[in-house]
Amino acid sequence: MPTKQRATVLLLAACVLGPAPHAAAQQSPAPGLKGPLASALPGGGEQALLEPDEAFKLKVAAKNAGTITAELVPASGYYLYKERMRFALKPGGDVAIRAVKLPAGEMKNDLILGRTEVYKKAVPVEIALDKAAGGKSVTLVASYQGCQEKLGVCYPPIEKSVNLILPK
Secondary structure (H helix, E strand, C coil): CCHHHHHHHHHHHHHHHCCCCCCCCCCCCCCCCCCHHHHHCHHHHCCCCCCHHHHEEEEEEEEECCEEEEEEEECCCEEEEHHHCEEEECECECCCEEEEECCCCEEEEECCCEEEEEECCCEEEEEEECCCCCCCEEEEEEEECEEECCCCEECCCEEEEEEEECCC
């Protein structure tokens, strides 16, 4: 079997048999896809995939004693799934999240998820806490998942923890 055909079969098998439908994202620490696998993808691998932290940037700040703001920014040509965004506080404190406010996304027909909301631009997130906790230290855990639009490659879910001290 020719190399390009074998790489295509391996890519399809990895997508179908992998542990999760979106686990076919970049698995090696090297940036971008190269070699036979890259040539099996549309565009012949001319466009390298970004590392997850470059494809999806997270910014977090304590707005006041009762509110945390976050912003998730997909790189150009990438998008984030609204339904795969989660925010939580690490257990151990007496502060909890009361509500998470996300803007409306744009609808997309996804091969795996069907009709779903996605974000192709910066996503401002407002996280209301159940009580003002000025001066307290909290750890926000954000999880999210997104894809590269042109190649149709999705990244595994990403989880980030950010330590914050809420202003008094």
